[in-house]
Amino acid sequence: MNFSQEAEAWTCASCGGKLQLTKVFFSYEKGNFEVDLPACPACDLVLVPESLALGRMAEAERILEDK
Amino acid sequence: MEKNELIAWENKCIQEESPECTSACPLHVDARLFLKEIRKGDWDAAYKVLNKTMPFPGILGRICDHPCEERCKRGPVGGPLAIGSLERLCVEKFAGKKRVQLLPRKNHRIAVLGAGLAGVTAAWDLLKKGFVVSVFESGERLGGPLWDLPERILPREILAEELLVLESMMADIHLGVRLDKAFFEQVCEEYAAVILDRDSFHGCALPLELDGDGLIAVTPSTGATGRDGVFAGGGTRFRGGFSPVMETLEGRKPALSIERLMQKVGLEFGRENEGPCSSRLFTSLEGIDPLPRVVPADSVKGYSEEEAHMEAKRCIQCECRECVKKCLFLERYKAYPKKYAREIFNNERILLGAAHQYNVFTNSCSTCGLCETICPNDFSMADMCLEARRTLLKQKIMPASFHEFALDDMAFSNSDLFSLCRREPGKSESAWLYFPSCQLCGSAPGEVLSSYHYLREKLTGGVGILLHCCGAPAFWAGREDLFSQALNEIRGCWEKMGKPRIITACTTCLNMFQEHLPETEPVSLWSTILDAGLPVSVRVSGAGEVTVSVVDPCASRQKQEEQQGIRRILESLGMGIEELPLSGEKPECCGYGGLMYNANPTLARDVVARRTTASDNDYLAYCAMCRDNFAFVGKRISHIIEHLFPVVAGADPAARGWISWSERRDGRVRVKESVLAELGEGKEPQLEHYEKLALVMSPEVRKRVDERRILEEDIRKVILHAESSGMRMQCSESGNFLAYLQPANVTFWVEYQLEGDGFTVLNAYCHRMKIVGIKK
Ligand code: SF4
Ligand code: SF4
Ligand code: SF4
Numbered sequence: 001m002n003f004s005q006e007a008e009a010w011t012c013a014s015c016g017g018k019l020q021l022t023k024v025f026f027s028y029e030k031g032n033f034e035v036d037l038p039a040c041p042a043c044d045l046v047l048v049p050e051s052l053a054l055g056r057m058a059e060a061e062r063i064l065e066d067k
Numbered sequence: 068m069e070k071n072e073l074i075a076w077e078n079k080c081i082q083e084e085s086p087e088c089t090s091a092c093p094l095h096v097d098a099r100l101f102l103k104e105i106r107k108g109d110w111d112a113a114y115k116v117l118n119k120t121m122p123f124p125g126i127l128g129r130i131c132d133h134p135c136e137e138r139c140k141r142g143p144v145g146g147p148l149a150i151g152s153l154e155r156l157c158v159e160k161f162a163g164k165k166r167v168q169l170l171p172r173k174n175h176r177i178a179v180l181g182a183g184l185a186g187v188t189a190a191w192d193l194l195k196k197g198f199v200v201s202v203f204e205s206g207e208r209l210g211g212p213l214w215d216l217p218e219r220i221l222p223r224e225i226l227a228e229e230l231l232v233l234e235s236m237m238a239d240i241h242l243g244v245r246l247d248k249a250f251f252e253q254v255c256e257e258y259a260a261v262i263l264d265r266d267s268f269h270g271c272a273l274p275l276e277l278d279g280d281g282l283i284a285v286t287p288s289t290g291a292t293g294r295d296g297v298f299a300g301g302g303t304r305f306r307g308g309f310s311p312v313m314e315t316l317e318g319r320k321p322a323l324s325i326e327r328l329m330q331k332v333g334l335e336f337g338r339e340n341e342g343p344c345s346s347r348l349f350t351s352l353e354g355i356d357p358l359p360r361v362v363p364a365d366s367v368k369g370y371s372e373e374e375a376h377m378e379a380k381r382c383i384q385c386e387c388r389e390c391v392k393k394c395l396f397l398e399r400y401k402a403y404p405k406k407y408a409r410e411i412f413n414n415e416r417i418l419l420g421a422a423h424q425y426n427v428f429t430n431s432c433s434t435c436g437l438c439e440t441i442c443p444n445d446f447s448m449a450d451m452c453l454e455a456r457r458t459l460l461k462q463k464i465m466p467a468s469f470h471e472f473a474l475d476d477m478a479f480s481n482s483d484l485f486s487l488c489r490r491e492p493g494k495s496e497s498a499w500l501y502f503p504s505c506q507l508c509g510s511a512p513g514e515v516l517s518s519y520h521y522l523r524e525k526l527t528g529g530v531g532i533l534l535h536c537c538g539a540p541a542f543w544a545g546r547e548d549l550f551s552q553a554l555n556e557i558r559g560c561w562e563k564m565g566k567p568r569i570i571t572a573c574t575t576c577l578n579m580f581q582e583h584l585p586e587t588e589p590v591s592l593w594s595t596i597l598d599a600g601l602p603v604s605v606r607v608s609g610a611g612e613v614t615v616s617v618v619d620p621c622a623s624r625q626k627q628e629e630q631q632g633i634r635r636i637l638e639s640l641g642m643g644i645e646e647l648p649l650s651g652e653k654p655e656c657c658g659y660g661g662l663m664y665n666a667n668p669t670l671a672r673d674v675v676a677r678r679t680t681a682s683d684n685d686y687l688a689y690c691a692m693c694r695d696n697f698a699f700v701g702k703r704i705s706h707i708i709e710h711l712f713p714v715v716a717g718a719d720p721a722a723r724g725w726i727s728w729s730e731r732r733d734g735r736v737r738v739k740e741s742v743l744a745e746l747g748e749g750k751e752p753q754l755e756h757y758e759k760l761a762l763v764m765s766p767e768v769r770k771r772v773d774e775r776r777i778l779e780e781d782i783r784k785v786i787l788h789a790e791s792s793g794m795r796m797q798c799s800e801s802g803n804f805l806a807y808l809q810p811a812n813v814t815f816w817v818e819y820q821l822e823g824d825g826f827t828v829l830n831a832y833c834h835r836m837k838i839v840g841i842k843k
């Protein structure tokens with residue numbers, strides 16, 4: 001999945017800077033993940049698009065719950 | 068679940084028991100599968116089914132006296148399946164190679180004396196098991212009385228060909244042998260064990276005891292004679308008439324005994340079900356068309372392939388699955404409770420790190436109790452799943468997500484925001500304590516308040532009020548700690564009020580109290596109304612004006628009187644009632660029970676959606692969650708309290724539609740505030756900072772967000788955080804803001820616009836995966 005479109009569309013309203021695709025770390029139950037997502041490294045802001053949250057992320061959550 | 072518990076559970080579900088045909092068959096031929104294969108048109112597979120169990124299928128398939136048919140479940144609905152005739156056609160048609168799988172050769176040498184049907188069967192079975200077998204026959208050919216059967220039933224050519232198979236199985240065959248006492252003694256010396264075909268030794272002079280029929284006396288279950296290592300069987304024609312299939316069983320029994328003897332295991336142990344036996348399998352004949360047995364056009368030749376196919380199609384394919392037919396949850400997982408018991412047992416024993424594939428399963432049961440009512444053996448999935456949930460908690464592998472939303476909702480009810488216990492205004496005593504239930508306060512706050520007024524008018528001795536959750540969500544989640552805490556709080560209030568009788572407006576609460584706080588002698592609001600009389604405010608419909616179908620809550624299953632009471636109230640309100648197929652003792656759940664909606668929201672939606680198809684009538688509920696869940700999927704439904712204590716005169720309660728989880732919280736707060744205000748204890752509500760934010764949401768967004776279990780409170784917290792910290796993103800095109808916050812286990816995302824003093828919420832979503840950090 002590529003979120004460069006989202007990175008283009010949104011800016012960090014905290015510092016006014018652009019969002020850049022950056023490695024973001026996640027954890028849930030006993031699993032750890034990393035995904036390239038639009039983020040503002042200066043402000044520590046991340047963008048998790050709805051499609052990711054309700055799609056692959058939700059799926060991974062279900063799998064980890066049945067572990 | 069312990070091993071012995073698993074066995075007890077498994078034993079309760081009889082789905083895997085043999086159908087009647089198989090149990091009635093002395094050889095336990097799988098007739099159900101046989102007929103299924105014919106139905107598919109796969110005659111080779113059908114033959115294989117026979118060949119698996121029958122010796123000499125070419126013979127027995129033609130001559131079997133089919134006792135299976137007598138017990139066939141089809142009997143009362145069109146007549147039993149013609150299993151005998153179909154077997155005949157199958158073995159006639161079979162042109163493939165006759166294959167008998169032999170096990171590795173063993174050293175033991177066994178002698179079979181006499182080669183009637185019992186004798187050749189014993190030889191067949193022992194050869195298959197790998198024994199070295201010698202057959203001794205006094206006549207000039209194997210088969211004995213089989214040669215006397217009419218040619219049209221058993222053609223000689225076929226008989227000869229079938230018997231030849233013994234040779235290909237490497238039997239050592241001796242014909243024309245004098246089977247006298249001396250010979251018998253000799254084989255007893257030389258062979259590890261001996262089997263006598265009693266058909267060849269009727270009234271014989273061997274040194275063995277005879278029974279009343281002149282047959283060698285044996286222990287019926289094993290075929291053992293009085294002499295060690297000597298077994299016997301057969302001779303049914305001297306004992307009430309020749310039965311080919313019983314004669315075969317008579318040969319099979321001693322062969323099995325010899326195998327056990329050689330393996331040095333007990334001869335008798337566990338053989339109760341050998342031969343014709345009973346079966347516990349239940350098969351419903353409900354809705355089965357009484358199709359008559361297919362009669363072959365050519366009565367001499369018997370069935371054509373076409374006719375056979377039609378006949379086989381009449382087989383019901385007996386099985387139970389009664390519970391699975393009714394419960395969507397059981398159906399979804401594609402098996403039945405016996406299998407589920409095994410899965411849950413295994414799930415608890417999975418090594419660390421491997422997948423526990425039955426966690427969601429265990430938490431998806433609504434614990435409605437329908438299966439237990441339907442099951443001929445009272446299998447309770449609810450009890451099994453609840454116990455399994457407690458185990459998952461103990462093992463610390465219960466994912467928080469399964470119950471968190473529901474437990475948070477319960478915590479809300481039991482917090483200062485809702486929880487309250489007071490006497491009736493102006494009274495210093497309480498003979499009664501009204502417990503309207505948290506969910507009904509959430510769903511119908513105005514109606515609850517007028518019902519409280521009603522009770523105060525009608526009852527004497529003071530009617531106090533207790534706002535609290537009964538603890539059911541904790542019970543369903545397996546959280547014994549939270550459950551007993553809730554009960555203790557309720558008991559404490561009840562004692563403080565002087566132990567009044569509890570009146571509750573929720574059937575689940577009523578159950579919980581009757582079971583866990585019986586000392587409160589709980590009664591329902593509805594039965595109280597029946598005793599005290601209808602409130603004056605009710606509107607009585609004209610005859611035929613309103614017809615409803617009552618959706619009994621699953622919690623009312625054991626409460627026939629309550630159910631009848633509701634109907635009596637509806638009748639006195641002038642409403643017509645059309646019963647649903649699953650009412651009374653068989654209601655399903657709306658998806659709230661057992662917290663199904665929390666652990667498996669998709670399933671819960673499907674359950675309630677399926678239930679809406681049962682009738683086009685407006686539904687009438689007397690459980691708040693039933694009302695809300697049906698309304699959510701668009702069904703016209705009202706709660707009985709809306710008819711008894713209407714807030715807006717003349718309104719159509721069935722048109723009220725769905726309400727959100729946030730509204731359910733607001734409703735509860737409103738009830739508490741109104742009760743306090745009447746007592747003169749009302750005060751300006753102390754709003755948290757975030758609670759003051761004004762939100763604007765379109766109905767569509769409101770519903771979407773509610774479905775995702777996001778509360779307005781969550782949204783407010785995100786916006787407040789974003790606005791006060793500046794931590795938010797902005798879309799260069801639309802100017803919308805996007806912000807997120809992770810207050811506990813869930814990360815909430817909100818897309819919004821500034822709107823004067825407030826905020827327009829355009830979207831919200833959430834995930835449980837925790838954002839740990841960004842690579843720098
Ligand atoms: S209906 Fe079919 S499965 Fe049931 S008893 Fe008869 S033959 Fe057996
Ligand atoms: S949901 Fe109800 S019918 Fe289905 S398994 Fe659970 S208790 Fe039984
Ligand atoms: S009703 Fe269900 S649980 Fe009971 S025996 Fe039949 S399949 Fe098994």
Ligand SMILES: [Zn+2]
Pocket residue numbers: 012013014015016017040041042043044045
């Ligand atoms: Zn920034």
